Each structure stands twice: as C-alpha cells, then as structure tokens.
Amino acid sequence: MPPMSRPAWLQYPASVLFVVQMYVAMAVLGLLFLPIAIARREAAVAACRAYALYVRWTAAWMVGLTSEIRGPIPQGEVLVAAKHQSFFDILVIFSVLPQPKFVMKKELLMAPFIGWYAKRLGCVAVDRGKRGKAVAQMLADIAEGRSAPGQLVIYPQGTRVAPGAELPYKTGTAAIYRETGWACVPAATNVGVFWPKRGLLRRPGVAVVEFLPEIPPGVRMSEMMARIETVIETSSNALMAEAGFPLPAPAGHQAL
Structure with a gap:
C-alpha cells in the first residue's frame, strides 16, 4: 500500500496525535x-x-508509515542480530516472530508496562555499565534457563543508531552465538529514515525489516562478527537508499 498523501503542514500534528495515542494504547x-x-x-x-500490530496499523493510516x-x-531457537534505529523496528520484529524475546538494557525493567512484560517474556537484561561482567551474566541467564525458549533478538551495536551514523559492533553477540550453538539470522532495516531516534515527527x-540468510552454528567468532556487520550494514544502507535517504560517499570518494 503506498504512503497516504496529506499536506506537509499536517504531518507534525498528525505525528503528535499518533505518538500520544500509541502510549495510551x-x-x-x-x-x-x-x-x-x-x-x-x-x-x-x-x-x-497485539500492541505491535496495532501500532503498525495506526502508523499506516495516521501518519502514512x-x-x-x-x-x-x-x-x-535462533539468535536474531538486528539493526536498531528506533522503537518501531522492535515492534515490527515482535509482530512476526513466533516466540520473541530481547536482550535489553537493565534500566528498562523499571519502566511501566515495558518492564513488566519483558520479565514475563523471558527477556535478558544487561547492565551496560559493567561491560565484561554484563556479558558473563547474560550468558549465565541464558544457560540457566531463565530465558524462555524462542527467538532471542540482540542489537549488536548495543543501542539505537541513527541513519548514516556509525557505531562499532559489540562482541556480546558472538559470545551468545558461540555459547548457545544457535544459528544467527542478521536483520537489516531502514526504519530510522521515517521514525527517528528522537523527536515526534x-x-x-x-519501513522495512529484512531478515537475511542465516549464519549456521560453528563459524569462528571473529568471522561471524565480520559477516553480520557486513551484511547488516550493506543491506540497511540499501534499504535506506531505496527509501530516499542520502547516504554518505565511501571513504576516499571524491565527487566530480
């Protein structure tokens, strides 16, 4: 379905109304x-x-997204290593995975509704301030069965990354991949082009989330990390370019 057409001056108030009703819902x-x-x-x-599908539905008719x-x-049982650009990519992914659970920052457990349901879903909370200890605790939680069966979604860059911005990929993804023996499915997105990291517009x-060919178990950690970064960034850039986002020129390239 093509995006709905409306006067540009109506997009911001429509966005505000959409965001308000989204949190009320x-x-x-x-x-x-x-x-x-x-x-x-x-x-x-x-x-x-139900909530994720509701937000996808209201985004389509309220703001044309x-x-x-x-x-x-x-x-x-699989590890999903996903590009993270905004709250919307979480909802799109959740709406289609059979038994989704997420690696999430520990602070979100204290948030109303999000924290309550995250605990019930079996999400894995990570204390990002402890770095190495956080990875060890995360692996222990998974190994001890505190995380319920299903698809474990992790964001290899550790946070939302705006389109065009760069942030290194963290090795916690490879550690989970090695310890669980699961296959890893990379996922790309262009969501941040339309739903920014910050702001109401x-x-x-x-908005697209694309599941890419899986990486089977047993690949060396260093190779696995290189592969997911390459395919996620390349595919996300292609999706953003498809959406009309002006990507920066590669290093060393000079415009003629």
Whole structure:
C-alpha cells in the first residue's frame, strides 16, 4: 500500500496525535492483559503482539508509515542480530516472530508496562555499565534457563543508531552465538529514515525489516562478527537508499 498523501503542514500534528495515542494504547492494553499475562507467558506474548500490530496499523493510516517484512521469518531457537534505529523496528520484529524475546538494557525493567512484560517474556537484561561482567551474566541467564525458549533478538551495536551514523559492533553477540550453538539470522532495516531516534515527527513511507540468510552454528567468532556487520550494514544502507535517504560517499570518494 503506498504512503497516504496529506499536506506537509499536517504531518507534525498528525505525528503528535499518533505518538500520544500509541502510549495510551500501551497503558490500556498493558492493564487489560496483565492478569492473564501474569498467569500465562503465552498471554503476555499475545498482548505484546497485539500492541505491535496495532501500532503498525495506526502508523499506516495516521501518519502514512506502512511497514513490511522481507525474507524468511526465523523459527525455533535462533539468535536474531538486528539493526536498531528506533522503537518501531522492535515492534515490527515482535509482530512476526513466533516466540520473541530481547536482550535489553537493565534500566528498562523499571519502566511501566515495558518492564513488566519483558520479565514475563523471558527477556535478558544487561547492565551496560559493567561491560565484561554484563556479558558473563547474560550468558549465565541464558544457560540457566531463565530465558524462555524462542527467538532471542540482540542489537549488536548495543543501542539505537541513527541513519548514516556509525557505531562499532559489540562482541556480546558472538559470545551468545558461540555459547548457545544457535544459528544467527542478521536483520537489516531502514526504519530510522521515517521514525527517528528522537523527536515526534513521523514521516510517510515504507519501513522495512529484512531478515537475511542465516549464519549456521560453528563459524569462528571473529568471522561471524565480520559477516553480520557486513551484511547488516550493506543491506540497511540499501534499504535506506531505496527509501530516499542520502547516504554518505565511501571513504576516499571524491565527487566530480
């Protein structure tokens, strides 16, 4: 479905209205599902998926931001290493994975609704201030079964990265890959072109999350990290260029 057309001056107030109702809906659905979500993890997954689908739907008709998935959707026990540009890519990914859970910063456990449901989903909390100890604790949580079965989503750069910005990939992804023996599915996105890291303006367009060919178990950690960075960055840049985002010229390139 092509993005809806509206006068440019209406985009910002429409974005503000969209953001407000999005958080109101989070509170309403969070409270409505909470009693059954406490009793059953499946209900917590269903509640979060309903919210993710609702936001995708309202984004399409309120601000003209449609969203689509490309590539085979990961199944079973697998590590998903995803590009992270905004809150929206989390929702798009959650809306399609069968049993999603996330590696997330520990501070989010204290957030209303997000923290409550994250614990029930089996998300893995990381204290980013402890660095090496944080990775060790993360691996211990996974090994001891505190993380429920499903697809474990990790953001290799550790945080949201705006389109065009650069941030190194962290080795925690390779550590999980090695210790679990799972395959790794890289995922690219262009979401940040339309839904920025900060600010209220949501731009019309087609936000894409693309699941890329999986990396099988057993690849050396250094090679695995090089491969995911190459395919994620290359594919994300291609998606952003498709969306009309002006990518910087490669190093050493001079315009004629």
